[in-house]
Amino acid sequence: MNEEGSVMHADVCVLGAGPGGAAAALQLSRMGVPCLVVDRAVFPRDKVCGDGLSGKVLTILRRIDPAVAERLSRADCKADSWGVSFIAPNRIGMDIPLKLGYEREMDKPVGFVSRRIDFDDLLVQELRQRPGVTLVEGQSLDEFRLEDDGWLLTGKGGGGLRVKAKLVIVANGAHSAFTRDIAGHGMDPDHHCAGVRAYYRGVTGCHPHNFIELHFLKGVLPGYFWIFPLPGGSANVGLGMLSSEVARRKVNLRKLLEETVAEDPVMRERFRGATLEGRIDGYGLPLGSRRRRLYGERYMLVGDAGHLIDPFTGEGIGNAMYAGYYAAMQAAEALRTGDTSAASMAPYEADVYRVLGPELEVSHRLQKMVRHPWLFNFLMRIGARNRELRELMTCMFNDVDLRNRFRDPRFYLRLLFNRG
Ligand SMILES: Cc1cc2nc3c(=O)[nH]c(=O)nc-3n(C[C@H](O)[C@H](O)[C@H](O)COP(=O)(O)OP(=O)(O)OC[C@H]3O[C@@H](n4cnc5c(N)ncnc54)[C@H](O)[C@@H]3O)c2cc1C
DSSP states (O other): EEEEEEEEEEEEEEESSSSHHHHHHHHHHHHHEEEEEEEEOOOOOOOSOOOOOOOOHHHHHHHHHHHHHHHHHHHEEEEEEEEEEOOOOTEEEEEEEEETGGGGGTTSSSSSOOOHHHHHHHHHHHTSSSSTEEEEESSSEEEEEEEEEEEEESSSGSSSSEEEEEEEEOOOOOTOOOHHHOOOOOGGGGGEEEEEEEEEEEOOOTTOOOOOOOOOOOOSSSOOOOOOOEEGGGGEEEEHHHHHHHHHOOHHHHHHHHHHHSSHHHHHHTTTTTTEEEEEEEEEEEESOOOOOOEEEEEEEGGGGOOOOOOOTOHHHHHHHHHHHHHHHHHHHHHHHHHOSHHHHHHHHHHHHHHHHHHHHHHHHHHHHHTHHHHHHHHHHHHOOHHHHHHHHHHHHHHHHHHGGGGOOHHHHHHHHHHO
């Protein structure tokens, strides 16, 4: 890393220090590759999110650096969550633990819920201590020019911080100008979700082991209303809906959230004594239900900038971190060989879709199924009585191959005729 005139030079610039960028920078540091990380925010900063962190987060952190995973699993800013409750439009619910027999191993958390202002800061604190990582906060990079020896990145109108990098890992989120202007990926309302979230204190009826709740309420389909319990008696409450549906039905999501809490017969009771903390905020979720090109000359797109959010669950943090990890590996290889051409970046995309692709595909099918409430109701009715199915779903949280069973029509026939 060196500064020449007013331009900072770097082999690798990581644009954005959210989970995707942080994972990339941590992995680069582990491999001894210096990088410059630039974020327009100063941490700790908030990010509109459900705050639900799946098992993928700890899994990939363990691969990057077991000590970071260990520190995260001991952090007290999170509530350990041991499962997911799916509630169908007919209100039949199914509780799926994240791990079979988890009650015997509650000292080994799998998933958790943590406000992003805390979780992202935890990762950034790790970055600050890493050798080879230069972190610049409070600087926005919005304009990009490809020159012979790398990308020139600057603020709006060419001002602000100026960075010259041989390679850019683009991890600046759902509204990335790089994704839009350089990679040419616009927002596709059929593959994009709009979400709002709020924090409430004193919601009653939560699961004793902090299961996160996905309520597929009739008025919210195809999307869901969620309650994710946080430490200290608060909960992240929100709802998300496909953007094409929001536009078609002219839905005001903030209003829908308020109405659900106040008027839905079940929620009205559970929120009776609850208070809203702060305000209801919204943000976009670029879904991975349509594959995008994740690379080009001297760049790779990571996380939301690569449209990698799970179209059924809305999970994007773990996916962003996996993508960040693979982008770092590819960046190291490109620097080693001196080949930063678009073609040389292709293995990055292959890695991302090899690992996340099957899961994104199955989730897209599930998302489509949710558009048929009768089918969803039917499956939940069977599932609620079928221990084998519930255990299978628990295993599926940890095994993508098992998730593929959802693609096979025989799976549904077996469920129908084997209700044991
Ligand atoms: C309502 C809602 C609920 C969600 N719930 C969940 C959930 O429960 N679980 C889950 O896993 N996922 C959830 N997601 C998705 C999740 O929030 C994202 O997938 C995740 O944040 C992606 O991480 P990222 O690192 O790619 O991007 P981000 O977390 O968005 O980080 C991008 C970073 O880039 C910085 N940046 C942006 N522009 C610039 C610029 N021009 N210059 C410099 N820096 C810049 C930003 O300041 C930010 O720090 C939800 C999303 C929404 C909107």
